[in-house]
Amino acid sequence: MPSSALTFKKSIATVSLSGTLPEKLEAAAAIGFDGVEIFENDLLTFDGSPADVRRIASGLGLEIAIFQPFRDFEAMPDPIRVRNLDRAERKFDVMQELGTDLVLVCSNVQPAAIDDPARAAADLAEMAERAHRRGLRVGYEALAWGRHVNRWRQAWDIVRQADHPALGLIVDSFHTLALDDDPSGIAELPGDRIFFVQLADAPKLSMDVLSWSRHFRNFPGQGALPVQGFLDAVLRSGYRGPLSLEVFNDEFRAAPARLTALDGLRSLIHAEAEAGHGSGLPAPPVCSGIEFLEFAVDAPARERLSGLLSSLGFHHAGRHRSKDVDLYRQGGVNLVLNSEEDSAASEHFQMHGPSVCAMAFKVDDAARAIARAEALRCVLWRERVGDGERRIPALRAPDGTLIYLVDDKEARRSIWEDDFHLFAELPSATQPLLGIDHVAQALPFGRMDSFVLFYRTVFGFVPESLWELPDPYGLIRSRALVSPEAEPGHGVRLPLNISESRRTATGRFVSATSGAGVHHVAFATADAATLVEDRLAAGAPFLPIPANYYDDLAVKHPLDDKALDGLKQRELLYDRDGQGEAGGEFLHAYTDSFDDRFFFEVVERRGGYRQFGAVNAAIRMAVQAQLREGARPELYLD
Numbered sequence: 001m002p003s004s005a006l007t008f009k010k011s012i013a014t015v016s017l018s019g020t021l022p023e024k025l026e027a028a029a030a031i032g033f034d035g036v037e038i039f040e041n042d043l044l045t046f047d048g049s050p051a052d053v054r055r056i057a058s059g060l061g062l063e064i065a066i067f068q069p070f071r072d073f074e075a076m077p078d079p080i081r082v083r084n085l086d087r088a089e090r091k092f093d094v095m096q097e098l099g100t101d102l103v104l105v106c107s108n109v110q111p112a113a114i115d116d117p118a119r120a121a122a123d124l125a126e127m128a129e130r131a132h133r134r135g136l137r138v139g140y141e142a143l144a145w146g147r148h149v150n151r152w153r154q155a156w157d158i159v160r161q162a163d164h165p166a167l168g169l170i171v172d173s174f175h176t177l178a179l180d181d182d183p184s185g186i187a188e189l190p191g192d193r194i195f196f197v198q199l200a201d202a203p204k205l206s207m208d209v210l211s212w213s214r215h216f217r218n219f220p221g222q223g224a225l226p227v228q229g230f231l232d233a234v235l236r237s238g239y240r241g242p243l244s245l246e247v248f249n250d251e252f253r254a255a256p257a258r259l260t261a262l263d264g265l266r267s268l269i270h271a272e273a274e275a276g277h278g279s280g281l282p283a284p285p286v287c288s289g290i291e292f293l294e295f296a297v298d299a300p301a302r303e304r305l306s307g308l309l310s311s312l313g314f315h316h317a318g319r320h321r322s323k324d325v326d327l328y329r330q331g332g333v334n335l336v337l338n339s340e341e342d343s344a345a346s347e348h349f350q351m352h353g354p355s356v357c358a359m360a361f362k363v364d365d366a367a368r369a370i371a372r373a374e375a376l377r378c379v380l381w382r383e384r385v386g387d388g389e390r391r392i393p394a395l396r397a398p399d400g401t402l403i404y405l406v407d408d409k410e411a412r413r414s415i416w417e418d419d420f421h422l423f424a425e426l427p428s429a430t431q432p433l434l435g436i437d438h439v440a441q442a443l444p445f446g447r448m449d450s451f452v453l454f455y456r457t458v459f460g461f462v463p464e465s466l467w468e469l470p471d472p473y474g475l476i477r478s479r480a481l482v483s484p485e486a487e488p489g490h491g492v493r494l495p496l497n498i499s500e501s502r503r504t505a506t507g508r509f510v511s512a513t514s515g516a517g518v519h520h521v522a523f524a525t526a527d528a529a530t531l532v533e534d535r536l537a538a539g540a541p542f543l544p545i546p547a548n549y550y551d552d553l554a555v556k557h558p559l560d561d562k563a564l565d566g567l568k569q570r571e572l573l574y575d576r577d578g579q580g581e582a583g584g585e586f587l588h589a590y591t592d593s594f595d596d597r598f599f600f601e602v603v604e605r606r607g608g609y610r611q612f613g614a615v616n617a618a619i620r621m622a623v624q625a626q627l628r629e630g631a632r633p634e635l636y637l638d
């Protein structure tokens with residue numbers, strides 16, 4: 001840690017959290033924020049006095065960092081000017097009752113506002129002077145849609161011109177970055193003239209900036225704005241005040257306040273550390289792949305699942321030394337079927353039915369990864385272990401799924417040799433799977449940002465662009481998080497899916513399993529055609545693909561008749577990315593779903609194909625829906 005590292009106070013605006021004002025305060029305090037911004041609307045709708053708010057906050061150990069916003073103040077023609085100064089005095093009374101000394105004035109949006117920075121400066125100087133007499137301060141923020149002032153530099157020029165010690169600048173990453181304005185000059189400002197700093201990110205969307213700001217802001221690291229560069233500039237100025245999250249987001253307004261607050265704090269700790277401050281974070285793990293997936297099953301589900309796995313070419317490779325747990329293996333893929341009573345798996349089974357209850361990532365240093373996760377406020381997990389068995393460190397994903405971290409740095413034997421009675425190895429020629437290519441999860445609506453933040457900050461995964469996939473019964477939004485070192489047959493890839501509709505594959509999964517979870521698992525192979533042909537012969541339930549799909553494929557891609565026929569005979573789907581030599585190919589086949597829950601996929605990546613065959617997801621969802629509904633086209637044909 002450099003000796004210049006500073007820890008900043010962390011604050012959140014009440015507008016970022018759901019609930020009543022006391023609920024918001026309680027959530028912010030419980031999660032560990034130092035302070036809050038009291039958003040005026042939350043006070044107006046609170047059935048108690050500002051002094052009551054002060055008592056509640058101080059009882060929770062929360063500082064009220066600022067009261068905001070005070071709107072449409074500066075550069076108004078008389079007599080509104082005089083009225084605005086009276087209005088300010090009234091709000092100063094409220095601030096003194098609240099016990100905060102700072103108010104945010106956002107730039108005027110009124111058509112009546114005069115386009116004259118000198119008038120704005122004079123008005124703000126007058127307001128600051130009145131505040132000063134009461135020991136209060138005023139901060140001036142440029143709204144991106146302000147009538148005449150919408151950039152931080154304009155606001156700063158006005159603050160400088162007003163030249164009053166009780167008047168300072170407030171910067172908000174959203175307003176600057178949404179206009180594609182350059183924040184780097186903030187580093188040159190005197191840090192003590194910046195009175196407050198608000199941070200928010202947002203996804204890239206094309207819409208008017210006001211609607212974008214009011215509905216789609218999110219926490220730093222959840223969106224696509226360069227918030228880190230903004231923060232670096234702010235901190236280089238010498239600013240030492242709080243870092244505060246100010247997010248207007250329709251989904252956050254509906255989400256449980258504590259979940260949102262936890263994401264917010266995680267985001268701030270990460271941003272502060274990335275800026276070289278705070279107590280520091282150990283580097284993210286290098287994730288080289290998925291060591292195993294664990295399924296929670298009871299005895300009947302284990303019977304059926306092992307049958308499905310056998311049809312896909314897996315064999316029963318081992319039995320746990322002390323628990324009711326079996327290992328199924330093929331080549332580089334390890335699947336664990338856990339029926340142990342009184343375990344995390346059985347708890348998962350009670351809640352969700354047959355499902356993936358744990359993933360294990362292969363990492364370079366599990367202890368370092370756990371230290372990072374802990375610093376980012378993750379929930380850690382310690383499984384009960386038998387004598388001589390390996391304890392594998394683990395943490396909880398936001399949905400409660402366990403993520404084990406396996407490194408073989410100090411071990412002389414693999415986790416399998418440590419904990420399992422292993423049966424005789426089969427010849428590798430009979431095991432064509434290379435590893436787990438990707439693991440797709442279905443998330444409850446409104447939870448995407450939370451998962452993106454978790455995988456991005458804790459593991460350093462990189463979010464890919466958003467896809468919209470048409471299911472016959474609604475739209476699915478999909479975004480993959482990929483470990484930076486992912487190469488074909490290597491690394492971790494996690495597509496995350498959400499759907500507003502309860503009738504889509506994703507929506508049905510979330511309601512059928514009471515929450516988020518693994519929806520499908522894709523296995524990598526070097527030769528999908530041979531594998532699928534062999535497995536179809538062994539009775540594996542690969543989805544039958546409509547002939548129309550192949551007719552269309554012949555038009556889209558330069559495939560000769562032989563190649564096309566080879567795909568068609570084996571129910572293989574196809575995609576290409578890139579152009580010419582640089583292009584890669586993707587061959588894949590899906591199974592029908594197990595108990596209408598999860599399913600498997602076999603994939604072959606050729607020539608550096610980087611995607612997930614999303615263009616074919618609609619075909620898969622339609623075929624699965626037809627199988628599920630028992631659709632029979634002949635009923636509709638005369």
Ligand SMILES: O=C(O)c1ccc(O)c(O)c1
Pocket residue numbers: 068069104106141143172198213214246
């Ligand atoms: O959307 C608004 O009006 C609004 C108000 C206050 C702020 O600090 C802000 O960034 C936006």
Ligand SMILES: [Mg+2]
Pocket residue numbers: 141172198246
């Ligand atoms: Mg703001």
